[in-house]
Amino acid sequence: MTTHASRSLIHRLSLLRPTRPAARFNTKLPYSTRSNDSATKPQQYANQAPSLATHHHDGQTRPRRIVVGITGATGTVYATRILSILQQLGVETHLVISKWALATMKYETTASEADIHALASRSYVVKDLSAPIASGSFQHDGMIIVPCSMKTLAAVRTGFCDDLISRAADVTLKEGRKLLLAVRETPLSEVHLDNMLFLRRAGAVIFPPVPAFYTRPKSMDDLVDQTAGRMLDSMGLFTDGFKRWDGFERG
Template sequence: MKKRSASAPLAKTTNIDCWRIVVGITGATGAVYAIRILTILRHLGVETHLIISKWALATLKYETSMTEAEIRALSSRSYTAKDLSAPIASGSFQHDGMMIVPCSMKTLAAIRSGYCDNLIARAADVTLKEDRRLLLAIRETPLSVTHLENLLSLRRANAIIFPPVPAFHTGPESIEDIA
């Protein structure tokens, strides 16, 4: 696989079938966004590496009728959050970026402090260390001063802070249309 520059925007790359994206799902509400992203990436032929936290598994039961196996099947490869020996835990694993959708404040704090006690935090830490793109789709509100400081610190480390705010000007007919 040809390695792209970390600073090259995704939209400028035309050969998306060789993209390799790491996707983390945490326990914050908004799992529908992760499922939609995995579905789209699969349709586009993007290689995805999925990590689902234990709290995400609990939240998924309330937010979707899909089983864990069905969600994992949307990815090219999936890992447990405990598997710190997974290839994606190493900087030598080449990928085009990582997104954590949704990203809990617990995970955000772990990434900011470098406390890599699970594979999502470790893969995100490595993504930043290797100067690759990291997108954090935060879903929790209201935000405390601590949350805001963590967000600012990670933004300064070049993470993309992306709260998924629905676009109603497009005339969605259902909740699925905005996810």
């Protein structure tokens, strides 16, 4: 190849080079840092306890994330207590409340809708199927539906997920993450039991919020604390905010 031809080839190749470095993907997700202005976010627990951080393969860490769904069954007090505990632990929470959950909440608690949203890191509209938690690419450490109505139970079992709570649960199952269903109904029909058995075999934790009386609870708060604490146990989050069984007490 002649010198002139070589220079011509080099010149043509130089025109193919990019004029600027290729842009890198932004790994900081905007929704992971959003929070409600009215919420208090104590972070000391997350900073002090490595168990409350999830480690990535590249050495980076992020806060533990739990998705919480609240349906219209009775028992919304369990949801508010769990959200409160998770907030104190510094766990990032993503909340979805159904319209019937809001209706039930007015009868069972004195908390307002704003009070509940203030306990979560981020809240979503129940019909917003474009939310991050509707996708398996959104990383979290598990989901709790508390309380879980029989309608939502059936939706998750069949995969007929027409709202964000059931869709997020469906995604949690398919991604192999922890899913806890605090089912609230009594008595239970054969259909209810069959749905629970199916989802248990699929990997979900079926957790009826049955109170324990061996702790000799002195108030409703004691009952709620014990049940909420046991639910968090199932999610791998251990607290000392309730009395545990330690054998028969000797008089």
